[in-house]
Amino acid sequence: MEIKVGIIGTGRISNVHINSLKKIEGVKIISVCDIVEEIAKKRAQEIGCRFYFDYKEMIEKEKLDAVWICTPCDTHTEIVLFCIEKNLPFFVEKPPALKEEECEKVIEKLKEKNIPNSVGFMLRYDLAVEKLKEILKNEKVIFISAEWFWTIPLVDSIKSKEKAGGQIVDQAIHFIDLIRYVFGEIRSVYTRRVRGFFPEEKLYTGDDASCTIFEFENGIYGNLLCTYSLFPEITKYYPPKIRFICKKKLIEYLQKKLIIITSDKYEEFIWNEDPYFLEDKEFIESLKMGDMTLIRANYFDSMKTLKVALSANISMETGREIKI
Numbered sequence: 001m002e003i004k005v006g007i008i009g010t011g012r013i014s015n016v017h018i019n020s021l022k023k024i025e026g027v028k029i030i031s032v033c034d035i036v037e038e039i040a041k042k043r044a045q046e047i048g049c050r051f052y053f054d055y056k057e058m059i060e061k062e063k064l065d066a067v068w069i070c071t072p073c074d075t076h077t078e079i080v081l082f083c084i085e086k087n088l089p090f091f092v093e094k095p096p097a098l099k100e101e102e103c104e105k106v107i108e109k110l111k112e113k114n115i116p117n118s119v120g121f122m123l124r125y126d127l128a129v130e131k132l133k134e135i136l137k138n139e140k141v142i143f144i145s146a147e148w149f150w151t152i153p154l155v156d157s158i159k160s161k162e163k164a165g166g167q168i169v170d171q172a173i174h175f176i177d178l179i180r181y182v183f184g185e186i187r188s189v190y191t192r193r194v195r196g197f198f199p200e201e202k203l204y205t206g207d208d209a210s211c212t213i214f215e216f217e218n219g220i221y222g223n224l225l226c227t228y229s230l231f232p233e234i235t236k237y238y239p240p241k242i243r244f245i246c247k248k249k250l251i252e253y254l255q256k257k258l259i260i261i262t263s264d265k266y267e268e269f270i271w272n273e274d275p276y277f278l279e280d281k282e283f284i285e286s287l288k289m290g291d292m293t294l295i296r297a298n299y300f301d302s303m304k305t306l307k308v309a310l311s312a313n314i315s316m317e318t319g320r321e322i323k324i
């Protein structure tokens with residue numbers, strides 16, 4: 001069985017998915033679409049497929065089995081709603097939307113029509129996360145501490161907090177999702193932030209740093225430190241990480257890596273498999289088998305993650321703790 005795929009948005013992240021999809025047996029990329037004509041044409045030439053400048057035209061004309069939506073976040077909802085209307089399975093990059101009301105509209109439609117869908121929280125497919133989830137079942141977690149230090153976004157569409165949601169909604173949302181996935185639900189968030197250190201960055205409207213406290217449903221607390229104030233190379237020396245402080249044990253998660261420290265042992269475990277590839281492979285597999293249980297982050301669950309991230313934004317605006 002061949003799965004015929006269309007790609008909507010052929011910018012930065014689409015390359016990652018295109019490369020994965022090319023490696024998966026039984027997948028054919030039929031067409032790509034981008035509103036910037038040169039980008040669409042160039043990508044189509046590289047793949048050897050048709051190109052469009054209007055996603056609606058592409059969906060109407062091609063007989064696709066699924067689309068990968070790789071456009072900026074503020075376009076996700078209208079494209080997702082069109083896919084549902086056309087009964088077309090979709091993978092949508094994170095964050096699923098910019099506002100909770102948008103997600104609610106989508107969920108209402110998905111309740112009427114159960115269209116297969118997957119949201120780009122690829123860390124759920126990281127084999128290190130699989131192992132972490134298993135380990136945490138037998139641990140008493142006392143505190144969770146996450147950090148994501150980076151630079152002002154390199155892509156213009158993400159520089160604007162109004163268009164992309166800011167660092168927590170666009171980037172650290174991966175960690176909020178991961179923590180929910182391996183540990184449990186968040187009951188409330190309280191966030192403080194600083195901004196205004198980069199007046200020379202004309203397109204940038206985000207926060208320069210923020211500090212969030214989470215309260216989990218089981219009563220423990222965690223924090224998340226974010227900054228866009230550094231430089232792209234920082235992740236080479238200081239990669240984004242989550243530390244699970246357990247009884248007499250520290251477990252640190254870094255992408256594709258776990259470090260476990262006890263009083264008498266320091267252990268490192270590394271996995272080579274690419275979580276983006278595994279994420280795409282599982283969605284294709286689920287379409288082939290008609291088995292949606294293979295999808296680890298569907299739209300319904302992803303909305304809960306988005307709600308936590310958006311609540312952090314509300315908290316930093318209002319100075320109040322926000323109950324989820």
Ligand SMILES: NC(=O)c1ccc[n+]([C@@H]2O[C@H](COP(=O)([O-])OP(=O)(O)OC[C@H]3O[C@@H](n4cnc5c(N)ncnc54)[C@H](O)[C@@H]3O)[C@@H](O)[C@H]2O)c1
Pocket residue numbers: 008009010011012013014033034035036039053055070071072073075093094095120121122155157170
């Ligand atoms: N999962 C991850 O690790 C990860 C990493 C990077 C980006 N992303 C997400 O992927 C999405 C895209 O980010 P990016 O960095 O690739 O952005 P980008 O700006 O590099 O690419 C987006 C592309 O979409 C095109 N586009 C915009 N509106 C369109 C429309 N209506 N129809 C067709 N094409 C349209 C743009 O012209 C652009 O080429 C965002 O939601 C972002 O948060 C996820």
